Amino acid sequence: MGGFNIQELMLQARKQYEEVQRKMQDTVVEASAGGGSITVRMNGRKQVLGIKIDPETVKAGDIEMLQDLVTAAVNQAASKIDEAMQSTVGGMLSGMGIPGM
Numbered sequence: 001m002g003g004f005n006i007q008e009l010m011l012q013a014r015k016q017y018e019e020v021q022r023k024m025q026d027t028v029v030e031a032s033a034g035g036g037s038i039t040v041r042m043n044g045r046k047q048v049l050g051i052k053i054d055p056e057t058v059k060a061g062d063i064e065m066l067q068d069l070v071t072a073a074v075n076q077a078a079s080k081i082d083e084a085m086q087s088t089v090g091g092m093l094s095g096m097g098i099p100g101m
Helices: 006-026 055-059 063-095
Strands: 028-033 038-043 048-053
Touching (some): 006 063, 038 063, 048 055, 048 063
Antiparallel strands (some): 038 048
16 A cells, blocks of 8 residues: 555644644734734634723724724634644645645
């Protein structure tokens, strides 16, 4: 079968999975919207760790705008996590030596 040891491959996959899980736990990103009016911190599991809101943004009294900015910052943080995880997983898969990866 072309020199593949399926047990070795499975062991490598399990180690890689555990490494991805650890990196997800350790990865934290920040994203902002409205020129920094809203800042969101998110971990690799896409859990929001915190939201900072500039008091001036609240003083404006435009709740709809505030909601839109929070939504935009959360979505941007999630996109950053996706990019970080794709980069991590892609690098790990290429290191396993699986043909076609």
